[in-house]
Amino acid sequence: MKLSPTSNLSASLEFLLQEISGLRSQWKSPRRLRVDLQAETLPALIELLKGRAGFVHLSAISCVDWPAQNEFELVYHLWSYEVKVLVMAHIRIPRDPGIYLSIYDLYRPAAFFERDIHEMFGLFFEGSPDMGKFILTEWDGPPPMRKEFDGEAWVMNQFDWQDYQPGWLKDIEAKGGGITTRPEDVRRDKPKPWDEQS
Amino acid sequence: MSTLKNIPVVSHEKPSGGTGNLLANVFDELMAFCRSRSLFMLHYCTGCGAIELPPAMTSRFDMERLGIQPMVTPRQADILLVTGYVSTKTLKRIILTYEQMNSPKYVIGICSCTVNGGMYWQSYATAKKLNDYLPVDMYIAGCMPRPEAVIHGLRELMENIKKGESDNWRDYYRRYDHYLGNQQRLFGENWQTPTDIIGEARHYDLMGPETLGPHTALLEQHQTPLKPFEMTLGLADLPVRKDEPR
Amino acid sequence: MSDIDYKDRGSLLNPLKSFAFFGRPAVTEAIEPRPASDNYRGFHVNDWTKCVGCSTCQKVCDNAAITMVRIPGLIADPVKGIRDERPAIDYGRCCWCGLCVDICPTGSLALSREYVHTCVDAELDSYFVLPDSSGMHGQHFEKGWAKTADADLVDLDRQKMPEMEPEQRIGNFAEMLLGYDDQQALLEASRCVQCGMCHDACPTHMHAPEYIRAIWEGKLEEAVAWIYQTNPFAHICGRVCTRRCEDACSIGHRGEPIAIRWLKRYAMDAVPHERVKQIALAGKVDTPTGKRVAIIGGGPAGLTAAFDLAKKGHAVTVFEALAEPGGMTRWGIPEYRLPYDRIDRDIDVIRSAGVDIRCNVRIGQDITLDQLRAGHDAVLLALGLQQGRQTRIPHSEHEKVFRAVDLLNKITANEPFDVPHCAVVIGGGNVAMDIARSLARLQKQQYGQVNVVVTALEEQQHFMADPDEIKEALEEGIVIRDQCGPQGCEIDAAGKLVGLKTWKVLSIFDENKRFAPRYDEAGETIHACDTVIEAIGQSADTSLLGDTLTEALEWNRGRIKVDADGRTSEAWLWSAGDMVNGPDVVHAVADGHRVATSIDAVLMEQKK
């Protein structure tokens, strides 16, 4: 079956997707179809979409870190120039060991996105042409986009800030005033008195 | 560069007191005047503030009427314009570039980011205070500053140069240990640049009390002698990727 | 598609057409900086006369560029919600997004059209600026990006409290305000900008920003925990607090303040009572100290002190003269404003802390003060103000002239009395409204129609009563006649009360701000009625102290003199609450805490 923009789009696309087992689909808007499926069946879906439904454009691969579930969520955004629908295919893979298959052989742009995700999340894609560093070549910390990496704390530890001593501040301090709240103070959660007691 | 010794050393210290020859400083002042009227600005877009430089350079705000024009090579540039945030990766290149520039040289930090981190104060990827790593001559406030503000800052810099007040480039030699220490803190102990700042400081009589210190000692410990520069970038190791359409 | 054909390979001569531009004036601007546009986002200016130092700008700043600086010499008035702090901007962080301007609750902050600032390395301190209205370099520049009505990020309108319609509520004493539902509470809580002015203004310094935040986050138990940090009269204050906090609220400068009181009420009502008890008693000391404290008076001050002391392990006994504890909150405030089951809940929490409350025990009659002193290590007097003040106008000793507190007491105790067919209330405070509205309800129940007149010296907009109360009273059919100075009760030949004579008030205070009303006799009015009720204030009945003690104590204008901690000149005796501070629930609570701290410190010192 080949999709055409004139046919009843949502029905035929859903009919096509029935070939994938364990797949749930949901129309979020007339041009956005969310698909949740098992990680093993994703290559089959992608092959199906590209081969039979004209989804030739890989718009992006997004990665979301869910440390509580110990999972990475990968979202493949695929667009079809023919039927003008964007399919967002969501899969979950375990954070450990954090390895998944590359779709480079089907979509060339995947190389960039997979490399980026590898750099930022430490998720390895088997079969991707280049998993070398691209942006973070001078970075030897943990993959920064992982939730457990607290960028702000790292920055506070790594850098000093300007210690401004302007004349007006000295005058005010001489009169007994001065800085009461620094911007860093309001960013911290206030301590709760009952936590101290216990 | 082996001809370094042949370059005459010019003393930039003004003779103290007014007892000397009235004409003694005339040459220096003329030099300073001329210098201030032909500044070459290194064409390096380090951050987002660079977007306001093309308007400043071209017809509308016309930097060239001040004698300032972009220069593509650091070897001939006088001004290093750091246009906004500098990521760690860029900062390394900026320091290399700065050290390659010929003295006297001036650094202008524009935008908030060069002062105290700016917008990206939380970012793990950017350096926060430019003056930790390089001596800065002029700051221009804004995020980003308008071309008028940039030109205003450049005029201030010209004025300072004419008066002989802008000589922070010496500071880099005199307090090299300080700058190197901050660089090492950010880039790691093994950090070294191909320019021999200590040697140049000795040669040009620019040694200061803080030229040498614990950080330069660390540098001497870690540094590997510069080998004759092989023209290789390690590209051979990387897979050559030429996607053929199927 | 394109108007240039791709097959058109162009011409070498085409560029020469640009010679048409030869000799035309250049587009180059003058070298001096141009003036910026009308809403340019340049350096900050801040109108210090409008700025209240609420630090909302600091919270919205995404670049952590704003530091609050305390400046001695500026006005600092927690009651009005003004701090002597002003924002200082770090131009090494600022990105001129203008969010601080759009969110500024008072509208004091703006961005100017000034945009040039340069400095050398040694002058880098000039990047840290304390903006005032004079601009970055003291030169005058017009305001650029300033607050406009349609771009305001502050939500100025509060969620409307659902309430019964006047027709529904007038015939009964059911609670007239229905309370926020979850959605309303969430929306109302989300309006808060967490400035903490309310915390500063509150006599007992309730953690209002924290519990509002917790309500917004949906953590209602955490909200209750925050409330119980400072106030065991949580249900009561959630309904009838005089809410100094809302007067200080920085949103209130241009809009309606956050409904802090209703949010407290919402949180307290939403958490099950048993859970509230557990939360409230967290942190109670397990081991008794062996010290005994007697508290005279079961009102807010006494019970707050009792709660605190009991949590610290002291054995506390409260002696209450009336049948139920709660003081004025129970005996003075009508049920439609504060249902009795809510008072019972608060009392239950206090009781569960181990406080022994003995009702119907009148000091001096059932037990003497000396006995108390002998049996306890400390005694706290928290009698409250239970005597109504009298106007002492002619014929005011008539039997149909009542004190408001006495009638309210009767209504609470469900004691029968003759409900007047037509009543005139003297006084413009909350008690006057309470009695007027209570009588109106009774009249509606018994006679089917409302006939109550409230007269007061002040103009209606200057009444001491809460504006909401006045509005609701009017809705319920009560007539308000302002600027009426009572001159005497009219008695007919049979000795029956027939009215109240008033003169029009010209002014209330003299030039020294002393109470000295001047009247216009021509404006005489007779308000026909069968009952007159005086609601012009209360005083304390300190007769139980006995002559010796009254002699021994130091007094201050008719009130017992206490030190900053609430201790009287007698070392074993403390005093707190309305009898020291004047009538106010939340003040009494604050006082209770203060006295409890003092008593605890003294007792623990003794123990050592």
Add this chain to the structure above:
Amino acid sequence: MRPENYQSVNHPPSNEFELFFGPNHPGIEGNYALKVRVNGDEVTSARADGGYLHRGFEKLMEGRLWIQNIALVPRICVPDPVPMEVCYSLAIEELGGIEVPERAQWIRVMQLELSRIAAHLFTFGGHAATTGMYTPMFWGIADRDLILDLFEELSGGRVYHIFNIPGGVRRDLPPGYLDRVSKTLDYIESRLPDYDNLLFTNKVFVHRATGVGVLNQEQALEWAVTGPNLRATGLDFDVRRDDPYLVYDQIEFDVPVEQAGDAWARALVRRSELKESLRILRQVVAKLPSVGGPIRAPIPNPLAWNLPAGDVYTRVESSKGELAYYVVSNGGDKPYRVHVRGPSAMHAVQVLENLVTGARIEDVAQIMFSLDACPPEVDR
């Protein structure tokens, strides 16, 4: 290492050189680098090297409130910031179920098209300069400045407008603004023939740009090329028309298409887009006075604003191609994850590497500018 240790460079005994092309190089757009290997004049292989402008936006945004991020997003693409703001705002509005008032939508379209004109004028200039012609650059930048003046008047900022906010826009139009927009449009329209004479029908430029960096349609689809670069290969696609957002479905405009897929075709598509943008703007200027109503839907207090949990993928057509935001909320007051899909991420890495390989060294800069690759979008 001491000065006496400096030694002269040893050249390898062949025509093969490996060069750093950037980051400090006049032929590179922004702060970006290519490592190229050349054999004589011909580039035999190339690797892109990004990250010089990396600020970790996606991480930063996770640490800031929904509304605070509006100041951050325009910085992701400096020459064309409005699509960034609009795309982010659209994502939030979709997550929060906020209905944008119609007037705000028209104002957004106006900004988007003004920004597109500004970005295209900038790109022409750069493209011309890489072929050694500086006059178009001077003209383009000076004319772009007139658009920036309009932006300054509207939003108070020349380059970073920060004018679009979730729910709508931040201010209403200043009085008489549309007249000034019209005047500027007239002026720019009158300049188009001059640009044609100077650049697009200049035989020197045509010869220099034809056949350079040729992408056929198959390759373009293969490498996920979008925007003008894709349309230059003959594929008639524009997000504005085919996946409409805002009020683009009420506006009449054509999608310019070229067939050749080389640098000139790409320049021509941009040139025609300028005209289409002018046409859109004329319609907006005509329409806006009749669209009343508020400029912003009411949004909650920004300091206490939770968005419902969910995820959304919004995309807009920026001057560089398809720009998309993938925003995930876990119900909190800050984004849980934001993924920015900049169009240049494709053009500046894989496409550029492939197009440069086999080209001549002097065309490298032209290829990069003709792709209109914007490094900050790649690095984020």
